[in-house]
Amino acid sequence: MLSTPERIAFLLLALVSLLLTAHGVSRLVRAIGRGQGRPRWSLFVRRVVPVSLDILLQRPIFRARPWVSLLHAGIFFAFVFYGLVNILDILEGFTGFTTLHRGGIAGAYNLVADLLSVAALVGMIGLLFRRFGLRPFRFNERVLLLPSVRFGIARDSAIVGGFILLHVGSRWVGQAVRIAESGHSDWSQPTASLVARLFTGWEVETLALASHVTWWLALGLILAFLPYFPYSKHIHLFMAPLNLILREERPLGQLEPPVARDGQLGSERLEQLRWFQILDAYACIMCNRCQDVCPAHGTGRALSPAALEINKRYYLNRNLRAFAGGTSSPPLLEIATSKEAVWACTTCAACVRICPVGNRPMLDLIDIRRALVNQGDPLDPNLQAALESLGRYGNSFGKPARQRARWAKELPFTIKDARKEPVEYLWFVGDFASFDPRMQENTKTVAWLFHTAGLDFGLLYEDERNAGNDVRRVGEEGLFELLVEQNLRAFEKAQFRAIVTTDPHSYNALKNEYAAFGFSVPVYHYTEVLAQLLEDGRLTVRQPLAAAVTYHDPCYLGRYNRITAAPRRILRALGAELREMPRHGENTYCCGAGGGQIWMASDGEERPSEQRIREAVQLGEDLRYFVVACPKDMAMYSDAVKTTGYEGRLVVTDIARLVASAVGFEEAPVFAATEERS
Template sequence: MTELDTPTRQLFRHMPSSEVAIFYAIALAACLIFCYGIWLRVKKYRSGRKGPEKLMPSLRQIRLAIAAVAKHSTLRKRNPFVGFVHMIMFWGFAALFTATALITIDHDVLAPISENLRFWKGDFYLGFLLVLDILAAGFVIGVALLIGYRYLAKPARLDYARRDLKPEAYDRTGYKRDDMLFAWSLLIIGLTGFLLEILRILADRPKHEVWAVVSWHLANVFESLGVAAADANAFYPYAWWFHAILVFSFIAYIPYSKAIHMFVATVNLALKDPLAGKRLPALDLEAASSGYTSITDLTAKELINIDSCTKCGRCHAACPAGAGGFPLSPRDVILSLKEQADAKFGGANLFHEIKPEPASENANLIEPKTLYSCTTCLSCVETCPVGVEHVPLIVKMRRALVEEGTMETNLQKVLERIAMTGNSFGQPEDERGSWTSSLPFKVKDATQEPVDVLWFVGDYASFDAGLQEITRKVATILHRAEVNFGILYAAERNSGNDVRRVGEEGLYQMLAEMNIAAIAQAQFKEIITTDPHSYNTLVNEYPEFGGTYKVRHHTELIWELIESGALPVANRLSGAATYHDPCHLARYVGVTDAPRAILGAVGVELREMPRNRENTFCCGAGGGRIWMTDTGDKDRPSVQRIHEALEIPGLEYFVVTCPKDLAMYRDAAKTVGNERLKVTDLVELVEAATAS
């Protein structure tokens, strides 16, 4: 095979040197504009306060981030169709970018040194054609499908309407314009790229270009429609320059638009805290305030975090507060912070929300009512495909509100009661174990005698008169299975999980220290708790304060007892049930299997609601919301959840495994006026099935 017969391609086909020079001048200008935009963003991040977070991810974090991007695991999690189509588009784009880089290296780096160093020819070139043509077709199809999905299906999560402002108070045309420019630019770049291939094949008919399988067959279609070689050759230069200018314009546009997420999101995924929201940061002793009062309080990592948002609306759609008619959208919180950061530090975003009057510099970062609407259910963090950490930011802003005394009167009273008595009910400390008095057996005091299992009971299970019978049933089940267990009695305090998420960090730390000291007095092998909120803070947050324990939910222990035969099922039950996963049990600590296994073991048929396991819907009690009295303008999340369950035919039980859930859903069931569905704690079914 001679040099002339070697498969390759002339890069600047029939182009005079003057036009080549113009091409490189435009390329340089585009790259300079791109670099300036990147510099503006880096400058903004460097303006952030130095925080405790590490800005250099570990190799493991980098590997996990690359794997997440490569597999699109975070994007496919809640919407497989969009995730799969985006993955096709992504890999097509990555292939085109890689191809451009390889051609640049071959033509502009290696060719001037020696022709023998060039690799863009021969078998490599043929394989290059085949792979690139197929992936490029995937890119075009993927972009087209996503555009069609957005503008034809019109998913509600992509509606930019704000929940906290009237339509006349803002204008988000810029966001919509950016979305359209981004999507249509990609599609036109892909289509004109194929058009160039088709025209070149029609004009020259190089035999080896048959390896470009898609372009070759499309060229045949054009030829059958009457496009001659001369026509293709005449039109080619115009198409070439249009495509080149469009590509360079897109490169220059990237840092100033939504397109930047291609870079920032990957960085953010590498920096993401795997316990974001589950383990809140302690107070920054060097900060002027306990919470965030100004955009200058945000750290460099947090500025990267909010810049990663793609406005996809998944958090917006998943938020129970928004569904309940509260003025909270996690997406809008992040977008508001992003725009305030750009205004303060000079960001590169060209597409902003327009408001008639800019907010006062001394105003709250986010309105208090919006911040206090959050249930800290973690659905926003869990569903975000780019790793935005909404809840920690919301809590940090709440801390400033708590510090200045901006909160509901009822919430303030509850926090005062907890500070005085160690529980949210304001009951005397020595009454915490009073629920045990009517039991026919003695519940051990774990601070006085050794036990295998230390039961951290929690406020609601200990003091709520409507829930104490459930608490006694748990004790009865453990006693029946001959579990050596005990409780802390008066030494136990509120775990502080919700206190911390309200924003009262000082009170939380006091409670944590008191509980850790009390637990230190006990001899035990493991801790169980009936309260998922306590479970989270015991296992995820107390270690930072010196308390590291083996912690399990009581359903995990009960399932172990049933499975081992220590707690035999004597009476098989019947009926159909749906199970509600508590946010703090499913999303926070990942316990979803044990309750379902127990339902099967006692004979109840499980019929799942559409939103289940980690995708569960919040009851509305978390984040201190159970202590607040304000309401939204739609049905409460708990009422919506009951309606969701009632859509399933033939249900007898709505099963819960959280004291707060039991209180919330019993009240919601009364509100709905339902007579068919019985809100039941799982231990009620277990106690009935194991009674002799």
């Protein structure tokens, strides 16, 4: 098909294109290599097959936006198959070999190529229409964006979209031209055969020229695009799989240890991030899914996880040669995100869970916090006070340790001291459940339920300290380690088989974070224990709950640790009518308290908890209870139901109170005292 000069020209162009592409990729690899640490390539061998299967089935993409994901899947499958298509098309150009009008494997190949070409064209047109028409790329005005980003996103989307349309379209039309040349349709290329009718009556010479032009256009576009490829969003096609395959196998609730350098902790500059945090920038597909689920951005604050990754990418694109060569980057607070954004994060991990390519923008924010705290940067006054109280008293309320279990004195029974006698369950109560007067009634309710069921449990009393989950997430690594050491010493004094926690934040720290310090004891949330007690008949429902309820999954219970079934088993056992909010289970929405936010003033237009209450009331006028299983949730939503004006319509209650009511809590002496005060 090609003349000898054309073959030589194609080979020379291909060589130049590949050399330029390799040069760009090598710079990119060196840039990623400037990050801290090194990948464990043993993970690649073990995970390449399962991760590749997930990618081929597009499972990460279909976590959200099903229709958009369907369009993307069409483009993806076409891209994968077009690797073979382009190789065979080159062979056809050089040798004259053709699959036209053939059966068997060739016919099946043509059919798949034909259908995937249409899928790619339809998918790309749909995505471009969505990007530039229905939902243009938007950030709120408080989000830090590099000057090159706004135009760059539109430009890169247009270039990649245009390339795919022209490349696939040229090849598809080229097949139609060749079918027209042959004089009859090809059953294995139904859509191209339809297009071929447009060329009926064309001269043979014209068809031959058109076939030639479409071949050069389809494959020439690849040669032109390849050098741009390392700088385009299309690079995610290789970087995203690498990101997923080489991702360290640690629980979502276990943070990476801080980057340590010359006595300093955290990351102030791009090269002080870990290697995979730089890789994140290239794996990012700029889909904005992380921004869509971010409670900080959703309430008008300065944070956008998407902007963080996109800023990193555009800084690297513009400075790749210098950065790859060893030049230090400006501070991350100048090129990636703002200080306001760093302190707006609730560490809810919604961005991490939703990301189809495995990015972890939340970790960048925590590493920047670590650096700021390490440098002594001024903190929010309320946060500073809370941290000082935690350092001095072991709790954020500034109360002496001897007052931690004062609530237990109001019970008509004595809770065992696990330091003095062995127990099956050590109850790690937590700060809010111990010290906040609004939460203490719930705490006494849980104690009464455990006691009524005959559960063998005890407390650490004044030896318990804050578990440190949120302390670590605000960047105070030293204080976190101090709290861990204090709690581990207390655990050594006690005899127990397992821990049960009230607070999901404490649950996460004890289950996931303490493992790095050699602590490996079973940890349960109190909803898991209550569910088992009900199912074992140790708690008996006497008064079924004939009411419509909705349940809010705490981030550190539902998303981080996937404990979503136990609370629902409880509600079913109580006879409640459970109505799910649109965002529930692992896809839950944050209350806004995590990541230290409960200690800080909010500068958002409203609070996430207020948005959540509005979401709940949409479930029906007869919805009675907004059920929580976290002391911080109880605090946040008790306030939110008032500020939104729904206090008289919706009752915010801890799930333990519903259990107590259903099993006959009113018979307990403590219940009457509780009701008199409420």
